[in-house]
Amino acid sequence: MILAALDALLQDATAGDPVKGTQWTRKMLRTLCAALVAQGFSTTSPMTVRRLLQGRGYRQRVNRKRLTKDHNAHRDRQIRYLTRKRRAFLKADDPVLSVDTKKKELVGNFRNEGVTWRQGPLEVMETAFPSDAEGKAIPYGIYDVGRNHGFVVVGTAHETAEFAVAAIRRWWQGIGRPVYA
Template structure:
C-alpha cells in the first residue's frame, strides 16, 4: 500500500503545478484518515505545510469568481527548491544528530537527554549546512518526530557536560548489545494497596455494574502493599514483572533478576 502510494507521488507530483499538487496531497491525506497527513508527507517527501494547505483548500472551497480561482499558475522554475534538495545529505545529517538524544524511543537505550531545535541547528551549521531552527522543526515533523516536553532551566545554566554520563551509558549499552551480552533496564512501578481499594484501570463488566471498592484508602487497614518491579530486555524486546510485598530495595531488584 505504502509502496504504491509512494510510486504515485513520484510519478504525478513532478507534473503538477503547486496549487494542484497541494490539492492532490490534501485529498490523499483526507482519504487515509487518521495519521494521513504524516504518512503523505513522509511518502511524498514534502513538508506537512503543503499538505495542510491542500486540505484547507479542499474543505473550504473559494466562491466562484474569487481571487483563488483566478490565480496565476507559477512556472516550475518559479518554485523554490526544497531545502533538502539544495543541501545534499541534509536529511541524513539531521537523523545522525538525533538518535543519541531521542526521547521516548523504547528501542534506544538512552532515553534521558534531548536536543532543542537551536542545538540541532548549531550542530548542522557546524557541519556546513545552511538551515534555520524553524526549517529543522518542519523536517523533523516530516520524519515522524513529535514535540517533547521542554526541560526546566530556571535554576541556572547547565554544565556543558550535562549529558556526558548518559552518552557514556548509551555507548556502553550499545557495545554490550553488539557483542551479544544482555542489557536490561529495571524500574519499580507504582505501589498499590492490597485489598478492596480503588486502583487505576478497568475491568470488563456488564454496563452499570462497576465493581464497588472502599471509599477511603487507609494504608493501616490494608493487607499490605504490592510492589511491582519491571524488567526489560532491550535487545530481545522482552519484559516481565515481579510483584513483592516489601520495600523497593536493591535486594528485591536482584532477586527479581535471579527468579527470571
C-alpha cells in the same frame, strides 16, 4: 446563553499565558458538563463542552520537560560511556537491561481506575487508607532492550537494593540464562 454560563464556570478556574494567548482550566469536562446540566442545559455532554472550550481558545496541554539545571560535563561523559557500553553489549548479543520501580499499590478491596464488563458493580471500600490495606505491592520492571521484552516482579516488603538484585536474579534464572548463556 450556554457560553455565558460556561464562561462563569471558568472564571475562577482559568489560567493562561498572556504572551502566547493560551488558556487552560483545572476543571474536567465531566465536572463542567454536570454544572451546566444543573443550570438547565440538559442536552450538554462532555463532547459538547470540549467543542465549546476549543471554540473559546482552550487546548489540552501537558507539561513539557525542557528545563535543565546547569550543564554538567561529568554527567554527559557518563551518559556517553553508558551509550558506548550499551551499543557494544547489544552488538555482542549480551543482555542490556533497563530497570525501574513502578508506583506502589495498596493491596485490598479498593477502587481501581478503569472499567470491566460485569453484570453488576463490584463493591469496594469507599476510601483507600494504608491502614485498611492487606499490604503493599511494589512492581519492579525489567526491560530487555535487545529482545524488546518486559518482565515484572512484584514484591510486598520494601523497595531496597536487595529487592532489585533479587528481581534481576529472578529474571536471569527464568529468562536471561536460557536466552543469553
